[in-house]
Amino acid sequence: MQKKNPNSLPQYTDTEPVPGLNRSGSPALSRSVQAQIGQRLRQFYETLALGEQPVPDRFIEIINRLDEVKREKQQS
Known part of the structure; x- marks a missing residue:
């Protein structure tokens, strides 16, 4: 059995549906859960901005x- 890395993010392609969204396009998460996720993301980004943590390789990728993609669109 292969162990999962808890720090690795799932790989999604642009053609796959966005997890957590209904077919109607409305969020499947409550406002409370969305607010908590937003708060944690802001805290995480703040630690990055202050240089307390290095930027994760995944973000750089x-x-x-x-x-x-932006360069390709500008060239065409």
């Missing part, structure tokens, strides 16, 4: 992919 995502930013690089977005930059690449």
Whole structure:
């Protein structure tokens, strides 16, 4: 049996549906849960901005992919 890495994020492609969204496009999470997630994300980003933690490699990969797509769109 293969162990899961708790720090690894699931890999999604652009064609897969977004987890947590109903087919109607409305969020499946309550406002309370959304607020808690938002608060934790803000705290995490604040520690990154202050240099208390290094930027995760996954974030750098995502930013690089977005930059690449942006350059490709500008060239066409």
